[in-house]
Amino acid sequence: MNSLISHGPHKLDPSMMQTGPGQIMPSSGGKRKEIYKYDAPFTLYAMSWSNRPDKKYRLALGSFIEEYSNKVQIIQLTDEENGEFKVKGSFDHPYPTTKILWIPDTKGVCPDLLATSGDYLRIWKVSENSGEVKLESLLNNNKNSDFCAPLTSFDWNELDPNLVGTSSIDTTCTIWGLETGQAIGRIDNNSVTGMVRTQLIAHDKEVFDIAFSRAGGGRDIFASVGADGSVRMFDLRHLEHSTIIYEDQQNQPLLRLCWNKQDPNYLATMATDGLEVIILDVRVPCTPVATLKNHTACVNGIAWAPHSSCHICSAADDQQALIWDIQQMPRPIDDPILAYKADGEINQVQWAAGQPDWIAICYNQSMEILRV
Numbered sequence: 001m002n003s004l005i006s007h008g009p010h011k012l013d014p015s016m017m018q019t020g021p022g023q024i025m026p027s028s029g030g031k032r033k034e035i036y037k038y039d040a041p042f043t044l045y046a047m048s049w050s051n052r053p054d055k056k057y058r059l060a061l062g063s064f065i066e067e068y069s070n071k072v073q074i075i076q077l078t079d080e081e082n083g084e085f086k087v088k089g090s091f092d093h094p095y096p097t098t099k100i101l102w103i104p105d106t107k108g109v110c111p112d113l114l115a116t117s118g119d120y121l122r123i124w125k126v127s128e129n130s131g132e133v134k135l136e137s138l139l140n141n142n143k144n145s146d147f148c149a150p151l152t153s154f155d156w157n158e159l160d161p162n163l164v165g166t167s168s169i170d171t172t173c174t175i176w177g178l179e180t181g182q183a184i185g186r187i188d189n190n191s192v193t194g195m196v197r198t199q200l201i202a203h204d205k206e207v208f209d210i211a212f213s214r215a216g217g218g219r220d221i222f223a224s225v226g227a228d229g230s231v232r233m234f235d236l237r238h239l240e241h242s243t244i245i246y247e248d249q250q251n252q253p254l255l256r257l258c259w260n261k262q263d264p265n266y267l268a269t270m271a272t273d274g275l276e277v278i279i280l281d282v283r284v285p286c287t288p289v290a291t292l293k294n295h296t297a298c299v300n301g302i303a304w305a306p307h308s309s310c311h312i313c314s315a316a317d318d319q320q321a322l323i324w325d326i327q328q329m330p331r332p333i334d335d336p337i338l339a340y341k342a343d344g345e346i347n348q349v350q351w352a353a354g355q356p357d358w359i360a361i362c363y364n365q366s367m368e369i370l371r372v
Contacts, residue, residue: 034371036077038085042070044362046097046116049352052108058088059360060114061367062097070096072116074126074133077369089126091133095119098151104158106354113192117151121166121176123192139194141174153209153256159218163197167207173224174199175236200239204228209256215264215282225254225269231280245285246278258302261353262309270314273298277314279326290329294322294336301349307356315349321361323372340370 038061046062057077063070074089095118103113112126113136121139126132142148149170157163164176175197202210205227213221213233220236229248245267248254252271260266266289269278277299279290297317305311310327322336344363352358352369360369 033080033083036080036083036085036369038075038367040073040365040367043365044367045347046072046100047348047350047360047362047367048100048102048114049350049354049358049360050102051104051106051354052102052112053106053354054108055112056355057358057369059367059369060100060102061362062093062100062116064096066096068094070094070118072097072100072114072124072133074114074131075367089131089133091124091135093118093122095150099153101154101156103161104156104353105161110161111192115154115156115164117154117166119148119150121151121154121164121194123178123194125192136192137178137194139176141196141199152207155211155222157212157219159214163212163219164194165210165212165222167202167210167224167226169206171201171203171205171207171226172199173202173207173210173222173234175222198236198239200234202226202232202234202242203230205253208253211257211259211267213259213264213267214261221264223257223259223267225257227253229254229271231257231267231269233282243282243285245282246280246288247286256302258304258312260309260312261304261306266309268302268304268312270299270302275299275316277302277312277324279312279329290326290333292322292324292326292333292336295320297345300345300347303349303351303359305356306351306353313349313351313359315346315361317345317347319343319345319363321346321349321359321370323359338372342366342368 042063045064048060050058061073070093075085078086097116099117114124116122123137125136149168151166154166162178166174176194177197179193202224203226207226210224215221223233229251231246233243257269275295277292278288281289295316299316301315303313313323315321319342321340323338325337342363346361346363348362350360
């Protein structure tokens with residue numbers, strides 16, 4: 001972590017921001033800026049950092065328009081001095097994307113793939129030369145019905161990019177195996193196909209999120225949260241049973257879960273309209289090991305630091321993005337070590353795996369990347 005995080009409570013001052021998109025004054029001398037801003041032509045919700053080392057400062061953004069026709073934009077910060085983002089690609093998407101993820105390829109050896117969830121799981125390919133985006137595969141496990149059960153979320157396995165898990169309002173999770181004729185990393189021409197590895201009834205009600213753990217080799221263990229207020233953990237090698245890690249005392253639906261990127265014993269979750277982030281330790285089920293409570297309106301997003309086991313960022317309707325240091329657990333974590341106030345209710349936060357000094361947030365039609 002750099003000095004901004006390691007020196008105790010600190011506030012990024014939004015007065016650094018001027019009006020136009022990306023026109024931000026640096027907080028100290030030199031040309032390093034702390035904040036870059038992009039204004040989209042639509043309300044934003046889903047967002048993902050590219051993982052490729054040759055595509056720095058590239059993100060995919062999904063629109064939130066309450067009608068069939070929506071958009072996904074691929075943008076990249078091309079001029080750090082003037083804070084200018086360029087639209088590198090754009091494509092139509094049916095309904096708003098509930099989640100967007102780039103292929104977890106940190107070495108840049110795989111095809112440049114992007115996945116989206118909404119009515120179905122779709123895999124898209126970005127052309128190396130033109131930047132044109134083409135639909136590679138539409139994955140539908142509900143072939144016997146005219147009606148689809150929308151996907152609330154999905155996760156792309158970081159250790160095995162052939163595995164993608166989806167969660168649905170129909171109470172199920174589905175694990176897909178992606179194929180390109182060979183392993184995904186070996187070939188750049190063949191189209192991507194998907195086979196259902198397994199589908200399971202994961203919860204008693206709608207499933208709202210799914211995430212793979214790095215435990216046990218990083219391929220087989222995943223967890224899900226849902227409207228029944230529980231966090232459940234599964235192992236692809238033993239699907240006949242699951243482990244309930246946590247149940248909300250008020251039976252509030254749990255909307256998101258996020259595994260610690262460095263220590264797979266820890267995960268974070270949050271409840272519908274909840275003002276707090278709940279940190280769980282799988283070794284001590286059912287009892288939160290910490291509760292992060294400083295938000296004054298409902299929490300919408302959580303993201304662990306990719307490079308540190310004890311830092312996590314939360315974002316909420318109170319317009320705040322807060323970074324917490326949880327290394328004092330199980331002692332109470334009273335205050336965040338860094339706070340940033342945006343110009344609107346933050347509905348999304350993502351911490352860049354390939355550039356861990358940067359966090360991205362979305363509010364209204366704006367996306368900001370913040371140096372931490």
